[in-house]
């Protein structure tokens with residue numbers, strides 16, 4: 001195992017949480033134990049009221065969450081400049097411990113979804129010390145400028161005070177396991193800020209670190225950035241427009257650099273106090289939108305190089321999913337920089353459970369977390385069943401005790417998938433592809449999803465919903481048959497063998513299946529017979 005992260009470690013700031021990059025993918029260790037977040041993010045205002053929160057915890061527990069993602073609001077943390085109030089933070093930590101859960105805290109600091117609505121009042125009212133951006137009609141917006149040096153200092157001070165407090169209050173127990181720095185940073189309604197300071201920075205030479213990266217990177221450069229650089233003559237010196245050409249993309253690159261520098265300084269200041277894994281999240285643009293039409297310059301895939309070079313103290317970049325194309329965006333986030341996948345926000349609809357199986361199994365994601373987890377009108381029952389099942393699989397998944405693992409999701413359009421693991425070829429399909437599935441005629445299929453894990457040479461663990469799994473031997477002179485298929489239940493934190501799944505439950509030995517609407521975990525033992533009987 002190799003840690004890929006630059007360390008901010010001093011002897012007194014160490015945490016009991018480690019983020020490693022292993023040959024089997026990223027791995028989070030909490031108190032030395034492998035951990036995958038089965039989480040949910042609170043709606044924005046929930047953690048501002050203890051009375052509102054009190055009944056939420058048992059509900060989250062009944063959904064088998066092991067982690068809650070919860071905001072820390074700057075306006076409550078530092079209501080008066082230099083005076084800090086940790087009441088809400090301590091409440092979250094105490095309650096998370098009482099419910100045997102971990103916390104990922106979200107720093108709603110200078111920016112929350114582009115805006116600066118969570119900054120304390122003493123900052124909001126002081127436009128001189130804390131300058132704002134203006135919109136395309138030259139009107140002031142409640143968005144602090146990235147060039148506000150006092151804004152940066154204030155944010156660093158507050159955030160490092162928060163991290164110091166967490167270290168003191170929780171360093172031994174490590175209830176807080178990661179921190180998101182700011183929330184969905186992004187510029188609107190223009191691709192970059194306009195002001196005398198910003199215009200001067202835009203006319204200045206590009207930073208040396210960026211030029212060095214462009215010329216010396218042994219890491220493939222994202223095509224969006226590289227193409228602009230190449231098309232403009234591969235210059236290593238000159239203004240942003242000289243190096244990347246004029247246009248919205250160049251403005252976005254420029255703004256991204258300055259956002260990343262700012263957020264990096266905040267993260268570094270926090271890590272000096274307490275070195276927990278820190279990440280940033282992005283609002284994904286809708287197809288066809290141009291910079292300025294979506295929150296621009298955030299930690300998006302096409303700007304990943306910029307964020308990574310300008311933000312070495314940030315451990316990883318994360319996508320927030322309110323956009324259906326999960327696979328497309330997950331691929332983009334994991335293609336370069338060893339960027340581990342962590343999904344802090346996913347639209348909490350009836351597809352969330354299947355997406356948990358897919359992203360955890362396929363991308364070895366550090367975790368999954370639908371948004372607005374405390375809302376009672378969401379499909380919490382389904383997610384709860386998925387999380388219960390994933391909890392049972394967790395020692396194998398998180399501990400990486402497997403020879404092969406993959407995750408899948410299907411709907412009426414994408415019905416089948418295939419994988420190879422050691423000596424086996426595996427085909428996976430939506431349960432509604434079965435001739436007898438009553439829902440096969442429905443125009444929209446309930447999404448199915450599963451994780452297939454090869455535990456040892458001829459043994460598999462399969463967990464999910466609405467899925468059919470069949471095996472073939474790679475060596476076609478053999479055919480695989482079932483020795484046994486067992487239902488695995490999860491009782492008091494332990495795996496317990498339930499029903500022997502034979503007969504109709506495995507189509508008389510032809511396949512493993514978990515009907516649509518059911519959530520199941522099955523252990524499969526295979527044996528191989530010669531294909532041709534002599």
Ligand code: DGJ
Pocket residue numbers: 044113183184320345371
């Ligand atoms: C994305 C943001 O990051 C969340 O805080 C929340 O505002 C959701 N959008 C949608 O409500």
